Amino acid sequence: MPSVKIPKKSTDTDMTPFVDIAFLILSFFIMATKFKPPEPVEITTPGSVLSQALPESNAVLISIDSTNKVYYALLSEKEPEKFDDVINGVNSTQNLGLTPTEIRNFRKTYMVGVPFAGLKSFLNVDPNEQAKVDQPGIPVLDSTNNQLLWWIRLTKDAFKGQPLKFLIKGDGNSKYPAFEAVVDALRKNEEFKYELVTSLEDVPHGSELKKVQRWQTK
Amino acid sequence: MASIDTGGDGGHKKGPGVKKAKKLSTRVDMTPMVDLGFLLITFFVFTATMQTPTAMDLNMPKDIKDKDKETEVKQSGALTLMLGKGNNIYYYEGQLEVSAEKNNFKQTTFKEVRKIILDKKAEVIGKHYHNPEICNPIQESAKKKGDPDWQDACKDVDFVVIIKPDADATYKNTVDILDEMTINQVKRYAMVKITDVELGLIKATEQSTGIK
Numbered sequence: 001m002p003s004v005k006i007p008k009k010s011t012d013t014d015m016t017p018f019v020d021i022a023f024l025i026l027s028f029f030i031m032a033t034k035f036k037p038p039e040p041v042e043i044t045t046p047g048s049v050l051s052q053a054l055p056e057s058n059a060v061l062i063s064i065d066s067t068n069k070v071y072y073a074l075l076s077e078k079e080p081e082k083f084d085d086v087i088n089g090v091n092s093t094q095n096l097g098l099t100p101t102e103i104r105n106f107r108k109t110y111m112v113g114v115p116f117a118g119l120k121s122f123l124n125v126d127p128n129e130q131a132k133v134d135q136p137g138i139p140v141l142d143s144t145n146n147q148l149l150w151w152i153r154l155t156k157d158a159f160k161g162q163p164l165k166f167l168i169k170g171d172g173n174s175k176y177p178a179f180e181a182v183v184d185a186l187r188k189n190e191e192f193k194y195e196l197v198t199s200l201e202d203v204p205h206g207s208e209l210k211k212v213q214r215w216q217t218k
Numbered sequence: 219m220a221s222i223d224t225g226g227d228g229g230h231k232k233g234p235g236v237k238k239a240k241k242l243s244t245r246v247d248m249t250p251m252v253d254l255g256f257l258l259i260t261f262f263v264f265t266a267t268m269q270t271p272t273a274m275d276l277n278m279p280k281d282i283k284d285k286d287k288e289t290e291v292k293q294s295g296a297l298t299l300m301l302g303k304g305n306n307i308y309y310y311e312g313q314l315e316v317s318a319e320k321n322n323f324k325q326t327t328f329k330e331v332r333k334i335i336l337d338k339k340a341e342v343i344g345k346h347y348h349n350p351e352i353c354n355p356i357q358e359s360a361k362k363k364g365d366p367d368w369q370d371a372c373k374d375v376d377f378v379v380i381i382k383p384d385a386d387a388t389y390k391n392t393v394d395i396l397d398e399m400t401i402n403q404v405k406r407y408a409m410v411k412i413t414d415v416e417l418g419l420i421k422a423t424e425q426s427t428g429i430k
């Protein structure tokens with residue numbers, strides 16, 4: 001009897017298209033990812049049902065950490081010279097006597113959480129090492145010495161005639177007086193519109209917001 | 219799987235002195251490269267989409283020095299919520315009345331506050347009296363936005379929630395209560411500084427119930 005020949009199939013597969021797609025996806029994610037700058041403090045934001053994308057430029061980010069310390073950060077990626085405008089304004093109004101190196105360091109500083117008296121020594125630290133510095137926070141709670149007022153005023157001066165947004169990023173466990181002091185500093189600068197940074201939460205079923213969202217999306 | 223074709227066993231020698239060059243395969247083992255590729259993909263996928271912070275709008279009123287220009291609130295439509303220690307909410311409807319015969323100062327939690335807001339809203343809507351002077355513009359603007367229930371848009375015009383966080387309230391409490399306003403579509407609400415009388419009542423309640 002002639003034996004039936006079973007053709008031996010190769011287990012080799014051509015992986016080239018597979019690899020092509022994989023690397024296409026890889027390059028997409030590499031380009032699309034933006035890494036967060038190192039933050040000196042960790043802030044857990046509370047959730048909210050409202051969602052909007054955060055602005056990345058022309059904005060001031062005011063952070064409140066869990067121990068009620070207040071930090072100031074300028075977001076202006078497109079126009080780095082705004083950093084110089086702000087720090088020069090701080091330098092001249094507060095008579096800090098900053099050196100050109102310290103002024104240059106401010107461009108790479110992500111967050112400032114020191115009173116004006118400590119700003120010179122803080123900016124003297126290399127920007128890459130600044131995240132490790134223990135910052136006491138900008139004094140805000142004393143209404144006669146609310147230094148955030150100056151930061152906001154000088155930033156507004158630097159962005160004269162341009163839109164400027166104010167973001168408040170508070171830790172869920174920070175107490176209300178710190179938030180009130182931040183709002184107070186903004187209010188005294190005639191700014192009444194803010195955006196609170198939150199993480200996204202689901203809208204509860206059957207609530208009135210759900211009904212409104214239904215006809216708004218139609 | 220992809221593997222290197224060794225190609226070593228095909229070299230037949232035809233006679234002495236005939237040296238044939240080894241045929242090297244052009245195929246390369248791509249497995250390690252693919253492994254690494256997918257490792258990187260998973261890494262970037264996770265870092266890219268894990269955290270997407272969003273923003274919530276907050277509008278604060280201007281400081282009004284002139285008493286005459288302050289917005290008046292109808293007592294019957296007002297609900298005052300005070301945020302205290304340990305995620306507690308204290309509230310009263312209309313004017314605060316604390317006496318032997320009447321006491322409208324009550325305590326609640328974040329879970330139950332939605333029902334209180336909705337009940338008060340329903341009560342205000344039930345008492346609504348149509349005033350064309352105030353109502354017509356509100357109805358018109360709702361109609362323009364495409365609200366199918368534009369005729370009801372004016373019914374909660376007298377409903378105002380006043381939010382008063384005290385020094386022990388956390389930022390999360392504040393955001394949560396503002397969120398509650400959005401969820402329940404409270405159109406008029408305000409954040410106001412707490413008064414000493416209210417603060418005293420909260421302190422007394424906290425002491426008697428032992429909230430820390």
